[in-house]
Amino acid sequence: MGQLLLVDSQKLDGFEGLHQAVHGSHVDVMQLGRGRLRGTLSHIGIGDFSLSIGAFNVGMRTQRISSDDKLIIGMLLAAEKRVAHWSFDMQLNDVLVIPPLLEHDGVFHGASAYAAMRLDLNEVTSLFGGDARLSDPDTWRSRGHFRADLATGAIASRRLMQIMSHLRTHKYGLTTSTADFWKRSIVECMAANVMSSLPPDDGGWLPSARRLIRRVEDYLDEAGPRPVHVSEICAALRVSRRTLHRAFQEVFGLGPVTFLRHKRLCTIHSILRGSAPGSTTVAAVAMQQGFYELGRFSQYYFMMFGEHPSQTLGIAPSVLAKDRSISA
Incomplete structure (x- = not known):
């Protein structure tokens, strides 16, 4: 009996299209760069497992609230300028782990492309079989950043694009066995980069700046829809305008x-x-x-x-x- 394969591709016309940047998970998005946003977004879904590949032409800020109970593993496919997730500064083909029920915050300072797979934590043992560390669900319960090996990362990136292209073209007649094969092929691309850089990077950049920005955004949330002046924020949080300016420049540019x-x-x-x-x-x-x-x-x-x-x-x-x- 065949297994249903979801295939969806669209052209982006406005940042709102990136609310579905990862299939099955809502992402809050804010445009940072100037210009009309253009891009593409493709999803394939096999049951609760999915692969999403997106590309866009201007800087973006992405946030995911902690209501998604699935594991997300992403890879940076292209970046015109700096890309940071949480306090991790990303390089080309690096892998990012977003555990279930954890908030996420990312900043793309320019045109970028990414791949992200979303799966149930219970599938880890089966899909990552062959390595004791990767097949242990506890390995994926903490946020992580894995530096990609240059050669391995480039191969994995090309392979993900090829898989997406193939499944978009041959979306009919997927059997249970071929569905399992393609899920494992996608996982293998991510696992290759993770394996080349174990243990994960536990460093980061600008934690104090990010903490201050979090306080600012909490204040704005409490203020509701009314416009808020910068001087009000400085007074309420007891920070100087210079300190506030430096934090925003460091994180968002x-x-x-x-x-x-x-x-x-x-x-x-x-x-x-x-x-x-x-x-x-x-x-x-x-x-x-x-x-x-x-x-x-x-x-x-x-x-x-x-x-x-x-x-x-x-x-x-x-x-x-x-x-x-x-x-x-």
Whole structure:
């Protein structure tokens, strides 16, 4: 009897598409870089096991809350600039382990590509058989970072891409035995890089900066949707503006003012993208997020996303031109 193989591929048009960066797990995403986000995202799923491969052209911040009970193992396939997950600075083809029910925080400073497999911890013993350490579920209960060997990493990266391409092309007629074969082939690519760098890297960078940013974000969560000024944050957390600026620059490559503006712009983008024309206005949404100078807001928005807010809302430019000529 055949086993159902899920195959899904899509082109990304906006950072919201990366909410499903890992099949079966919701990821919170914020765009950091400027420009219209473009990319691709492909998933294959065999039961509870999945492989996701994504690529995007601008800097992103990704977060996963601690509600996913599956193990995620990821590999960095390409990176234009620095990539960091938690306090680990990633290099090409490095492997990252995100245990079940653990929060995750990653920053991609530029165009990047990744692969991520998601599986039940109970499958580890079977799929990683052959090595006592890797087949022990306890090995995967702690977050980990494994430095890839240059040669092994390049081979594993190419192999993952080939597997994804093959299964997208031959998605029908998958039997139970061939499903098991392809799961093991995917796992083998990740395991090769892990084996070449045991024990895992337990170092990190900028822990104090990340702790401060966590405090800032907790404060913003408590503040709710209202706009928050940087001076308010400094006063509430009892830190200097200089200290705050240094922390944000080190982690995100952006100052706190720019980061907070990008965060509000991303919120507006998601609201407009999910609204039907006529149900709201750009001005109303912008002012709700603290942008009261609408001309400057439109400039910020276009610089950030490469499109006007009215385009995100779905209002055709010809309609806007007609309305302006009538009002004139």
